[in-house]
Amino acid sequence: MFDKTIIEAENARADADLQADYDMLGTQLARQGMDIEALTTRAAAFGVAVPSWGTGTGGTRFARFPGEGEPRNIFDKLDDCGVIHQLTGATPKVSLHIPWDKAAPADLLAKAAEWGLGFDAMNSNTFQDHADMAHSFKYGSLSHNKAATRQQAIDHNIETIEIGAKLGSKALTVWIGDGSNFPGQTSLSKQFDRYLASMKEVYKALPADWRIFSEHKIYEPAFYSTVVQDWGTSLMIAQELGDKAQCLVDLGHHAPNVNIEMIVARLIRAGKLGGFHFNDSKYGDDDLDAGTIEPYRLFLVWNELVELEDTPGLNLAHMIDQSHNVTDPIESLIVSAIEIERAFVQASLVDRKALAGYQDANDALMASKTLRRAFQTDVSPILAMARKRKGAAIDPIATYRASGYRAAVAAVRPKVAGGGGGIV
Numbered sequence: 001m002f003d004k005t006i007i008e009a010e011n012a013r014a015d016a017d018l019q020a021d022y023d024m025l026g027t028q029l030a031r032q033g034m035d036i037e038a039l040t041t042r043a044a045a046f047g048v049a050v051p052s053w054g055t056g057t058g059g060t061r062f063a064r065f066p067g068e069g070e071p072r073n074i075f076d077k078l079d080d081c082g083v084i085h086q087l088t089g090a091t092p093k094v095s096l097h098i099p100w101d102k103a104a105p106a107d108l109l110a111k112a113a114e115w116g117l118g119f120d121a122m123n124s125n126t127f128q129d130h131a132d133m134a135h136s137f138k139y140g141s142l143s144h145n146k147a148a149t150r151q152q153a154i155d156h157n158i159e160t161i162e163i164g165a166k167l168g169s170k171a172l173t174v175w176i177g178d179g180s181n182f183p184g185q186t187s188l189s190k191q192f193d194r195y196l197a198s199m200k201e202v203y204k205a206l207p208a209d210w211r212i213f214s215e216h217k218i219y220e221p222a223f224y225s226t227v228v229q230d231w232g233t234s235l236m237i238a239q240e241l242g243d244k245a246q247c248l249v250d251l252g253h254h255a256p257n258v259n260i261e262m263i264v265a266r267l268i269r270a271g272k273l274g275g276f277h278f279n280d281s282k283y284g285d286d287d288l289d290a291g292t293i294e295p296y297r298l299f300l301v302w303n304e305l306v307e308l309e310d311t312p313g314l315n316l317a318h319m320i321d322q323s324h325n326v327t328d329p330i331e332s333l334i335v336s337a338i339e340i341e342r343a344f345v346q347a348s349l350v351d352r353k354a355l356a357g358y359q360d361a362n363d364a365l366m367a368s369k370t371l372r373r374a375f376q377t378d379v380s381p382i383l384a385m386a387r388k389r390k391g392a393a394i395d396p397i398a399t400y401r402a403s404g405y406r407a408a409v410a411a412v413r414p415k416v417a418g419g420g421g422g423i424v
């Protein structure tokens, strides 16, 4: 369905302009003592995982409007993820959600191999009821007040680990919807105790080389209290569980205006930052495309990550977590992967020696200007050159549109009004 020769044809048309832009940027960066080739090598090595659920059209609490040619199953989703990786060269792994993506591991591995894809962190799902389950998660899962329901949630997480182990995944991300809608509905402390006891059972089932990520979220679907509501609780969980437990930061899971880059710095200091769910938001967990609302915040998060990248033991799982309601999901995921990589490369431009000097001298204005100089540099030619050298597209969106992929898959994938994929 995707003719790779379109990339070569489109790149041939864009190549001369790219080379001219690249040479000009290289000259500018050289004047600042920076080597564009080193930055391009760094960009080329960057990767961010695509969420399988992001390839379908999402929805809101109000409605879901199906798109053309949406994936019917995990194999269609992997095809779409493969196209994204072909075009960007920056999304080598896919993050799966169980049970949505349940299939024979051998078949998943074979489909992923067709596209040169691997599998990143696995995601369990106890925020909805599955087919054939004895107990409902309506009133909670890992923190439920009934032991049998908690055990069912524990068993599901362990099953998700077992599936992931067959796929080469090395981590489980646990996000739960548990909480309450009314003051008094539940004991805040007992509910957390039950959650911790359940997570300890899941932790015991981790293979030696696996990690478990605790993902916090301030609210939704529980609107009064959430069991894992912020990074403080997430850190408590990771510290109580043990060395294989770390925290996952989803950029949309905080109150508006929270200083997320500070959370990043603190969690790295504690040795407990495990990974990211990138997206963007205006008000809440909007799951909008990365870098579309607050690109400077995305840059500032990356500024901390780059500054602390040599911290011993730091091993971050970078993933996208978005919901696409009004765009072609493939296009949104392409744009997001590029914007995340852009912020990474921009943060790599920060003159850290000069910045440290301004900080030591209490020169707030020049320290701030040092960051903004990096943020205001258009690194697009570096990103495009990194793609070109990997055989990916100089202009991924234009190339995708020229490929006709969406129309081709729409011819064989019928529209489905319901379907999975949502906001997590």
Ligand SMILES: [Mn+2]
Pocket (backbone or CB within 6 Å): 215, 250, 277, 321, 424
């Ligand atoms: Mn998330």
